[in-house]
Amino acid sequence: MKINSQCMLGVLLGAAAIVGGCAISADSPASKTSAATWTAPADAALAAKAITAPALLNHISILASDDFEGRSPGTRGETMTTDYISRQFIQLGLKPGNPDGSYFQSVPLVGTLSKPTLSYTVAGKTVALKPNDDFVAWSPRLESTVSIRNSEMVFVGYGVVAPEYGWDDYKGMDLRGKTLVMLINDPAIPDPKDPSKLDPNMFQGNAMTYYGRWTYKYEMAAKLGAAAAIIVHETKAASYPYEVVRNSWGRENFAVKMTGVHPDFPAVPAWMHLDRTRELFRASGLDFDALKKAALSKDFKPVKLGAVANFEVKNTWQDVASKNVIGMIEGNDPQLKNEYIIYTAHWDHFGIDETLPGPRTNQIYHGAVDNASGVATLLEIAKAYRALPTAPKRSIIFLAVTAEERGLLGAQYYAQHPLYSLRKTLLNINMDGINTWGRTRDVAIVGLGKSTADDVVARIAAGQGRGVVAAPRPEIGGFYRSDQFEFAKVGVPVVYTKGSDSYIGKPANYAAEKADDFVAHSYHKVSDIVRPDWDLSGAVEDVQMLFLVGLDVAQGSSYPQWKPGAEFKARRDAMMANPAR
Ligand SMILES: [Zn+2]
Numbered sequence: 001m002k003i004n005s006q007c008m009l010g011v012l013l014g015a016a017a018i019v020g021g022c023a024i025s026a027d028s029p030a031s032k033t034s035a036a037t038w039t040a041p042a043d044a045a046l047a048a049k050a051i052t053a054p055a056l057l058n059h060i061s062i063l064a065s066d067d068f069e070g071r072s073p074g075t076r077g078e079t080m081t082t083d084y085i086s087r088q089f090i091q092l093g094l095k096p097g098n099p100d101g102s103y104f105q106s107v108p109l110v111g112t113l114s115k116p117t118l119s120y121t122v123a124g125k126t127v128a129l130k131p132n133d134d135f136v137a138w139s140p141r142l143e144s145t146v147s148i149r150n151s152e153m154v155f156v157g158y159g160v161v162a163p164e165y166g167w168d169d170y171k172g173m174d175l176r177g178k179t180l181v182m183l184i185n186d187p188a189i190p191d192p193k194d195p196s197k198l199d200p201n202m203f204q205g206n207a208m209t210y211y212g213r214w215t216y217k218y219e220m221a222a223k224l225g226a227a228a229a230i231i232v233h234e235t236k237a238a239s240y241p242y243e244v245v246r247n248s249w250g251r252e253n254f255a256v257k258m259t260g261v262h263p264d265f266p267a268v269p270a271w272m273h274l275d276r277t278r279e280l281f282r283a284s285g286l287d288f289d290a291l292k293k294a295a296l297s298k299d300f301k302p303v304k305l306g307a308v309a310n311f312e313v314k315n316t317w318q319d320v321a322s323k324n325v326i327g328m329i330e331g332n333d334p335q336l337k338n339e340y341i342i343y344t345a346h347w348d349h350f351g352i353d354e355t356l357p358g359p360r361t362n363q364i365y366h367g368a369v370d371n372a373s374g375v376a377t378l379l380e381i382a383k384a385y386r387a388l389p390t391a392p393k394r395s396i397i398f399l400a401v402t403a404e405e406r407g408l409l410g411a412q413y414y415a416q417h418p419l420y421s422l423r424k425t426l427l428n429i430n431m432d433g434i435n436t437w438g439r440t441r442d443v444a445i446v447g448l449g450k451s452t453a454d455d456v457v458a459r460i461a462a463g464q465g466r467g468v469v470a471a472p473r474p475e476i477g478g479f480y481r482s483d484q485f486e487f488a489k490v491g492v493p494v495v496y497t498k499g500s501d502s503y504i505g506k507p508a509n510y511a512a513e514k515a516d517d518f519v520a521h522s523y524h525k526v527s528d529i530v531r532p533d534w535d536l537s538g539a540v541e542d543v544q545m546l547f548l549v550g551l552d553v554a555q556g557s558s559y560p561q562w563k564p565g566a567e568f569k570a571r572r573d574a575m576m577a578n579p580a581r
Contacts, residue, residue: 059376072351089327097326114138137270157295207474345374346404435499447479
């Protein structure tokens with residue numbers, strides 16, 4: 001779903017912003033821990049050489065060709081793609097990754113088209129809002145009409161419960177059947193030492209946390225039994241304008257198929273335009289800006305608006321039967337083979353849009369970078385593992401997931417229906433879009449500082465003569481926009497990296513120019529194709545690094561851990577305390 005929400009965009013925009021000097025953490029904890037003397041074991045270093053630029057390019061060229069029809073879930077393009085990946089797995093000598101003996105995990109999806117209405121009544125006056133212009137709303141319920149009548153509207157601030165910050169916006173209020181009105185992003189608390197900045201000790205300062213994402217807001221509303229949740233759209237806090245909300249939510253919405261109550265969404269999730277929200281609050285005799293300010297305090301309590309909401313959502317839907325592709329290398333240690341490192345890359349993209357002008361090739365979303373390149377990476381890493389003289393101690397799983405572009409759905413499905421114990425899954429390494437512009441001095445970690453896996457990345461990167469930096473613009477939440485997020489959410493530590501902006505032998509503005517150009521002309525467009533001027537030398541180093549990181553954990557004696565303050569630590573700790581999982 002949500003073109004606004006997915007994969008590489010955050011990181012690309014970040015590269016564009018770097019000239020402004022907003023990235024860089026050469027003095028970050030991760031780079032300090034890097035041991036410049038580390039070298040890969042000889043066998044591993046040799047196996048890493050199996051990863052080559054021509055092989056990456058070959059896989060990308062095939063997957064991004066017209067024949068694969070843009071790889072949309074549920075289409076002929078899906079069959080072509082999943083067949084290709086499973087055949088490659090077989091050729092590489094991977095075992096079927098599904099314990100049922102196949103290379104596939106079925107992922108039932110549903111695409112829903114919703115036509116919503118919304119009105120509210122306050123002080124005896126009813127105001128009807130205009131769909132799309134004033135609000136967007138849909139329903140994940142597979143019911144032709146979803147109605148919410150006279151649901152009391154409650155402003156719940158940021159809607160956050162974060163025990164690590166002693167934060168609870170709900171204060172135990174019973175919100176069943178209510179319509180929650182919530183702010184986007186996480187609480188922007190000024191730094192007591194310098195009010196022009198955000199407090200680095202609260203919600204990771206300027207960086208967006210899980211609590212700031214719209215997915216979190218709707219999950220909380222569902223958990224609390226609310227009937228509907230309206231997120232107030234604000235351009236800066238959301239990091240995209242209202243038009244993006246209107247365009248991406250006004251269309252078909254995809255979800256993992258389930259009947260009845262959806263655990264991640266209330267019956268009606270919605271967004272509302274800021275101007276309309278101010279009017280609603282004014283009609284309720286309240287001041288939106290004053291309440292927004294009040295929501296920056298731990299003492300904030302939900303505020304009843306004295307208004308009721310009426311929603312009606314007319315739904316039509318279609319089933320989409322899709323698949324994850326999964327292969328594995330069984331560990332060679334009798335005990336440790338029951339522990340896992342899982343590599344992921346999404347195989348899907350946006351298919352064909354026949355309304356676009358020109359010849360057929362101009363209608364196909366080729367998705368060469370996004371994410372034929374990630375799938376190519378997955379296959380090359382599997383090749384490197386197979387080039388080792390013996391399998392690693394722990395088992396390695398290779399998972400090509402579906403429907404990332406529709407909302408991380410294939411990864412979400414795997415995380416909810418894991419084929420191997422998540423408790424015994426030590427690490428997820430995700431690949432979404434490779435660097436096609438040459439070698440970089442550093443590796444950029446998306447979500448740097450969340451887990452000790454960063455230290456492994458720093459050590460291996462140092463062995464390549466490279467440093468580690470934070471991926472720029474953490475405030476737009478790149479960490480939450482690709483498949484590793486679904487693993488993090490269920491507690492599994494993750495690694496998600498990018499080439500940094502520090503291109504070797506290029507001018508300072510090179511990264512920004514390339515990123516601006518990609519975002520303007522290729523990102524999520526039919527023109528995301530293989531380019532003759534690509535330089536995959538940096539990608540090869542990145543992919544070799546990811547191979548060595550997984551291998552290090554597969555052979556090592558310590559489990560990657562979430563660091564204190566990471567949103568997912570409590571979940572992992574609970575999981576590890578329960579040996580039944
Ligand atoms: Zn994408």
